[in-house]
Structure formats: C-alpha cells, structure tokens
Amino acid sequence: MSTDSGRVWGGMTPTEREQRRREQFLAAGLEVFGERGWAASTVLDVCREARLSQRYFYEQFASREALFLAVVDRAAEQIEAVVRAAAVAPGRSPQERAAGVLTALAEHFTADPRTVRVTLVESLATPQFRARRARLVEAFGALAARLMVGLSADPSTVDRRSLELSALVISGGIAEALIASATGRAPASAAELVGHLTALYTAAAAMAAR
Template identity: 35%
Template sequence: MRPYRGVPAEQRRAGRRAALLAAGLDLLGTQGWAAATVRGVSARAGLNDRYFYESFADLDALLLAVVDDQAAQATDMIQAVADGAPRRLRARTTAVVTAIVDFLAADPRRARILAYEFPASPLLQQRRRRITGVLAGIFTAQVHELLDEVPLSETDLAMTALTIVSGLWELLSAWFRGEVDTDRDHLVDYVVALLLTTTDLAPALDHRLR
C-alpha cells in the first residue's frame, strides 16, 4: 500500500494498534472489562470500529494483549532494576520490591487491574499462571546470581519461587483493594524481610548479610 500523507501503511497500522492498546488499558483500568465493546474501545481510540479487526481477532485478544504489554513492562523494569542494583542481597531485594510496588502504584489503572480485573476474569486467571511462571523464573535466576551456594534443590527452589510470587501477588492485590491496613513503606519493609528469611534460604541469607 502507498504511504498516506507520507506515513507508510505499516506505520499507520502500528499506530492504530497502539491506540487500541491504550484504549483497552484505559477501559480495563477504569470501568472494567465487563463494560467493553468493540465499538466502545474503537471510539475511545479515535478509530472507526472496522479498524479493530485489523489488529485483534476479538475483545479477548485485545484484553490479553493489554495485560501482556503491562506484564512485559513490569518484567523489563524488574530485570533492569535488578541489573542496576548492587550484588548484595538486601540492597537488591529492597530495590526490586520498591520498584514493583511503585510501578503498580504509579498508574491507578494497573493497580485496579491487579486487584479487581484478574480475580474477576477466568481468561486473566489463565494468563496469571504464565506471568507467575515468568516472575518465578526471575526470582530463581536472582537467587543463583546472589548466592554462592543455593541450599535448596532445583525442585525446592522452583517451589519456593512459585510460593513467593503467588503469595506476593495476593498480598499486593489485597493491599490495593484496601484490605491490608499498612502504608507503602511498611509494606515494602515487610516484603523485603519476608524474602530475606524465607524457609531454607535463611542460612545462606545470614551468611550473605554479614
């Protein structure tokens, strides 16, 4: 296809897809996905609804794309913060936990999606399992990087990672719903302390912290 007003067709399609993603995030993070329609999302994006199907097969495909985009931003942020933090367990743990809480709190739409939309959607519950697996993988990789000797088998470490990630997901969801009566600083301190004293990792953590 020829460029329109100097803009190549592929670039225009990418722009329309980005607008739909932004509209999907706004709708999901404010009114909730139950209120979504193809026409409503398209109108919010400033597009004719015929352009919706240029990028997405249906509303479920857009919903997953919105969540995947936010999850990718979060995992990229976590990895970048970890890479930039000192190779010391407490310092890196504090940096990463603080960054996660602040990432979610910085945009109320993200907090609402975590706290309300994931629990309400079977489709997002399925996607949560994939995201949890990615985050557990990051946790496992950080343990291997920071500890000279990991006092757990790979199976036990994988179970520990899954338990921690799943538990923190629930804790942060409850906190954003107002069900946990504590402030942001105490929440961060609690999570850091929990991570530093988790089950059989404690002896190695004590050695590292000396």
C-alpha cells in the first residue's frame, strides 16, 4: 500500500487505475469516432466500447468534445513520434530522409484509417475542432518546409516565404490524398505518392532558391 496513492487493488494504485481507464477511453474514442463519426457517436457508445461506466468517463473528461480533442491530440503525438524516428535515421541523404519520413507517415496512416477520419474529416464538425485541425495541418506544413530546406542545393539562399507557401499548398493536397485513401478512393499507391511528393518537395526547394 502506498501512503500517497491509496489502496493497491489488482496490483495497481488508484493513480495507475485512473490512467488505465483514461487509455481505455482514448482507445474507445478512436474506435467510435473513427467508425461511426462524430455526429453518430454518444458518450454511452464510448463507454460501452471502453467497457466502463459513465461515472468513470466524467471523471476523466468534461464532455464528449473534450474526449474527441484528446483523441486528436494523442494522434498528433503519435504522428510526431513517427516523424522524429524517421528523421533521425542515420546514413541518409536529404532525398532519402525526406522519402523516409513520408514513407513512415504513409505507413502510419495506412495502418489505421480511423486516425485519418478523426483528425482530418470528423475534425471539421465544430469551430473548436476545426481550430485543432488547422494546427495539425500547420504542423504538416512546418514539417514539409523543413524537408524542403534539406533538399535545397544551398539552404542559405532559400526564400523562406516561398518555401512556406509551397509547403502549405502541398500539405493541403496531402490531407486530401489521405482522406481519399482512408475512404477507399486512393489516388495512387503509397509508394507512388511518396515518390511524387519527394519530387514536389525538391521542385519547391529549387523554386524557392534566390
């Protein structure tokens, strides 16, 4: 028994049990929102999926909206981890690094289309959700800009404004391609998309050269 955590039950402290329940709700939220969509989902649906009571839900989240945003934030954290791991892979040229990051992202989204639906489709449902979605797309744009700088023949001569504009436009296209792929309308294979995007990033870097 821990004096600061309360009674240990089932080998877990109250804090550990609370964290486990939160993880259960996050997983259930991804499943419910990703499969049914925001409008067709209820707190009761999430609780049934998590196999936990509504009492435990409201101990963790103030509302269904709060859970949705937490699910989006968790997805963003996972995407960031995927990018970080791919970006630091050793022994790669700038082109290989860009392709590696894009491939890792494509594999991540392909492995779980629910993430695409929640972060890019259902996140259009309310103004608050759209603001969070906009930040996520901006993060994609910032990543694209960093990759483009690495693809430039001379990064010191890059026009950053031009680069950021290209990154924003291309990131919007990436979002649409991901949505199409998640809904069974993939415009091309993942390998084709990665190759095309790498070429676009390289061209944008050349166009931004001063």
